[in-house]
Amino acid sequence: MAVPINPARVDFVTLRLFCAVARSGSITKGAEACHLALSAASRRLSDFEAATGSKLLERSSQGIALTPAGHVAMQHAMRLFQGFEQFSNELGDYSSGVRGHVRLWANMSALTEFLPATLAAFLGQHPDIRVEVEEQLSGDIVRALVDGLADVGVFAENTPAYGLDVAPFQTDELVVLCARQHPLARTRRTDFKTCLAHEFVGLNRSSSLLELTSRAAEQAGIPMRLRVQVRSFDAMCHMIAANLGIGVVPLAACKAQVSALGLKVVRLRDAWAVRRLLMATKTGETLSPAAQLLVRQLMASST
Template sequence: MRFDLVDLRLFCEVVDAGSITAGAERCALALAAASTRIRAMEQSLGAPLLTRSRQGVAPTPAGRTLLKHARAMLDQGARLREDLGAYAGGASGEVRLLANTNALTEFLPEALGLFLADHPHVSVDLEERLSDEIVGLVAEGVADIGIVAGTVDVGALATYPFRSDRFVVVTAKDHPLTAQARVSFAQLLDYDLVGLDRAASLQRFLAGKAAREGRSLRLRVQLRSFDAVCRMVECGVGVGVVPQTTAARAAKTMALCVVELTDDWALRELTIVVRAAEELRPYARELVDSLRT
């Protein structure tokens, strides 16, 4: 039974993504090459590692055992690279960071820019996820650091405050909602909406909130950034839900009105989560310290 580090990383990415195709993309492998590697691993072991269905793939009991050891070995390999980096012309390392939409778009660009400028040999693998997904992945050791909404249950993870923000509604100047100072999310479901791409964690969150109301989002168009959402709202396509920081910035240059969102979840206390500070690799610990300041 011979598995190399490429095999182990591929298997972890496939399980995390729930798809061989997505796992192959994350590892920069062709789908055929990734499928061949997975089959070779199963043949070498003599047992299936994945169950395959129309919904994707999931680990078998043997696969879950491999996953546990693969993550430990990859983590140890990363620690080895960091420890030996000082002897190879400068310390180097990689930190895997997961963040929700709000943190990713509004606060991390500047914060990460400062950190990376001070650490030219460190790279950050940044991925957007829903807050509850982030908690689970950090707890499992898939990621070093997560940034989540303060309302999510973080279990036994260590937490540190990050930033505060609030979601608000942006409308065109002549929209009926401009007559109201405050509005609930349920009221928005009566209007056309401008939203983010379906893969965005915030968009999935809002779709879930609408489903709890027994409704669906009347999405006219979906875009890749909050700034693009504000521009389309200005043109009268619909209303949008964006962070207050985005709305305040956009209102300086666009003809927009900002309406307060009354739902409790609209207030976003963003929190940094890690398994335990003492378990973090040196650069991950330094990144946490940098984000906190």
């Protein structure tokens, strides 16, 4: 049976040092970043490994690398720092007169299409509440809600959401964008299967949109040829404008780029092209009064 770590043997200074060493690959640089003497830093790291009962750092002439156990320790240390930062921010809000703090995580589609107007209205009605907004991928939003790093989340449907209370929020239309010189530019409406004859520009591998289109390609029995992968709709639009491929995007989120870059919009006949966005909170979690107010505002703005 594993022996639990004694919390008294681990402090935030040591955790911060451990993270700094892991990021820099050097005990010397980690010690400098934390304003510690090298000998004190080495002793703290040795004591930390002894407290965990695991070897966390692999030392070699090339520097310092994390062991598998070290990677796990790093993830938990970062989560602890995030929690402490939120703790500090929220108490700071109360001390400065702000009477509420809500952590809202949303995917790119929701953040660019629907949330700006809703949040502006909410904050206009509740100037004493601070909403901390973070853009993340749908899968990461679900994990943040489950882990307590976010109070409210908005993400795409078909994202596994175990342990969450989920409600419909908005719908968006997915379309194909292409450059004016692309063969599809002469088409006003098509099906996704036809699009699979061409190369694609897509988001990175953790995005719900890429998962959706990849699943549609698999059902059509035709591989989806990804030529370029990027992290934002704006980058997608610029790659598409350079005729590096076509891309499936939420129309409302990319209207400005469509106009500015002279892109061609091709609508999809497929039923999945009308996609729902969902709002969620952690099941069984008691929301703060400020978070409850924001949830009500989001529900009122849903379609």
